[in-house]
Amino acid sequence: MARIIVVTSGKGGVGKTTTSAAIAMGLAKKGHKTAVIDFDVGLRNLDLIMGCERRVVYDFVNVINGEATLNQALIRDKNCNLLYILPASQTRDKDALSQEGVGKILDELKKDFKYIVCDSPAGIEKGAHLAMYFADDAFIVTNPEVSSVRDSDRMLGILSSKSRRAEQNEEPIREYLLLSRYAPDRVKLGEMLSVDDVQEILSLHLLGVIPESKSVLNASNSGMPVILDEKSDAGQAYADIVARYLGEERPHRFIDEKKGLFGMFFGGK
């Protein structure tokens, strides 16, 4: 049975597209046929992060309007043949997406794909609403920062009242916390909310912590999802997240400060 995952946050710039690209690639690398959809109509960016911007011919809105078939619009990833990207349209018409149209496309994708990752735009407007409406699972990407935590909580409220599952009284969407741009050294100094703080406020199941990492910008510069950078801390954090989501037990990492040379020689544990 296919599952629809929405990657959402409310606030912009917290790492939704980075996360969507990474987990979609991670799921596909684990052998699951996966589609990742950019819901940010008008501000398409997933294609850049996935490195397929020059191969976009048709988009999400073309498919909804019947101007292209789903197969024509889906772009097969260059690194993994189980991963497909459905790019957003660059149209400025914000009503280009309709609930009916999105529902139809998702139904069609469900026949062929194991996981469908919906990359939500920021905000709580139509695109964000439609990205989460049909979801089975929600990945809430949050930064350890006041406005991001507040917006995440608002998104939780919307997920539990405005989604299809909520409206039809089905089992609620499974919600997971992905805490990104985490800086353990700043947490230790009391300058940043800790994982425990954020979990206590949002009471969410923690799927993983992604450390603030140079590798994320390097990855987007080159159009390779960061999870493919297996040596990087952020890449490993996303690999853990995918494994945990698929039911593997993995201890949480990147929560504590990296020990410097001094710490390695003289540090306690």
Add this chain to the structure above:
Amino acid sequence: MSLLDYFRISKASSASLAKERLQILVAHERSSRNQPSYLPQLQKELLEVIRKYINVDQDAISVNFEQNDTQETLELNIVLPDHQPKTF
């Protein structure tokens, strides 16, 4: 206490301040989120009825909705003005 310690303590408080502010805010926003949608209208109409008999201010009436696992409580609180002459 050295100067360094002083800075350390003031830094340590910024994350805990953030947590405290968020806890209050999130609790408040969650409670208003769970309120039934008829609540503002109910409050308005109740105020109109009460004003037929007593001259109270808009903010003298509060309607609170609380919900726990077993029951829902609707609490109505009206603060009467001082020295209100009886009109009924």
